[in-house]
Amino acid sequence: MIQIEKLTKTYTTKHGTVTGVDNISLDIGKGEIFGIVGYSGAGKSSLIRCINLLERPSSGSVKVDGKDLTKLNGEQLRKARLKIGMIFQHFHLISQKTVYDNIAFALRAAGTSNKDIKTRVEELLEMVGLADKRNVYPAQLSGGQKQRVGIARALANNPAVLLCDEATSALDPNTTLSILRLLKDINHQLNITIVLITHEMNVVKEICDRMAIMQSGLVIEEGYVYNIFAAPQKKLTKEFISSVVSFNVPTQILSGFTGTLVKVLFKGGVAGEGVISDMLQNFEVKGNFLHGAIEYIQEQPLGIFIMELKGNKSAVTDAINYMESRLAIVEVMSNGN
Known part of the structure; x- marks a missing residue:
């Protein structure tokens, strides 16, 4: 047009x-x-x-x-x-x-x-x-x-x-x-x-x-x-989006953790599924939720969670791979101390 x-x-x-x-x-x-x-x-x-x-x-x-x-x-x-x-x-x-x-x-x-x-x-x-x-x-x-x-x-x-x-x-x-x-x-x-x-x-x-x-x-x-x-x-663009939707956690909250800090993003219908709960049940890791939100953009859900994963290195890697196989986008923010 x-x-x-x-x-x-x-x-x-x-x-x-x-x-x-x-x-x-x-x-x-x-x-x-x-x-x-x-x-x-x-x-x-x-x-x-x-x-x-x-x-x-x-x-x-x-x-x-x-x-x-x-x-x-x-x-x-x-x-x-x-x-x-x-x-x-x-x-x-x-x-x-x-x-x-x-x-x-x-x-x-x-x-x-x-x-x-x-x-x-x-x-x-x-x-x-x-x-x-x-x-x-x-x-x-x-x-x-x-x-x-x-x-x-x-x-x-x-x-x-x-x-x-x-x-x-x-x-x-x-x-x-x-x-x-x-x-x-x-x-x-x-x-x-x-x-x-x-x-x-x-x-x-x-x-x-x-x-x-x-x-x-x-x-x-x-x-x-x-x-x-x-x-x-x-x-x-990030600045504009943060004025409407805040997915960030204050820096001080992210300090002092010994586990692996990850940001997990779910797009579309996956945002409404129990991917994280399934991951915690299926793998020998513990999850500590720091922040989570689901927004609706164009009537589609967009979910972001920030969490600490604790467990041995291979178990954490397997857990991350599992979430990615379920169409999540996982960003490792910190590998701990």
Whole structure:
């Protein structure tokens, strides 16, 4: 659905040229929810604005549904943008217009007839749960309700792609969750491709299929959300994940043990099996649990346990090999004293 090839965006400032997006290539599939994560200044907002050419790339290409937007201009580009909806952190609603008219505005701009506008707006109000707010003004709405209006407006012209630029950053946690669930429902109902820019890893954990981590204009890590949570490769990725899921044990707790300290990771259905209890029953080792947790990423369990194994060297080795044979990933953290 979206193919980004060697995309670069530079800015000229009084201090010289600044690179916002640095030679990025991404392929985002139809119907996918794709998260782009990074701290402020990483280049993620520049990237998303290049996708719909709100900012024209300095080099590279952006193809949406097979059309290279960088080769379009004028009326061609305007028509192509109708199929790319966008929602923002601060809603950007027209304060003097009602909820109904804010949504209808996008349809009128596209030349839709009044009859079709009424039908479409009513459909969208139902979809986002605001049928009872049609005649209310933005000042009378909560933050979550304002964002629902923004979502409805972005969907007005039946786009194939929905771009979300920090869409939940101004919302409290409960409202954030409700908006993310709405986006997921819309994705399932319409098979719309969603690109979600955020600095909050819990947002990605909640609804994204795949993700990319950005730093200094570069994509430093990319993949399925579950796989990245299970085995992050880069320091920044680990930092983001630790803000949501902590599998680490304080260093002082790990000192003073004479056995073998191991970190055991279980992916998928294996996380729910009794691999560790089976190992302790079948091998002449004793286990001292130091830490354990099971998280659910994309509705799949991810289990991590840190434990001390005591026994002779061969028995500990056999126990580790057994857990690995049951599809666990075992990392020896310390072989004891």
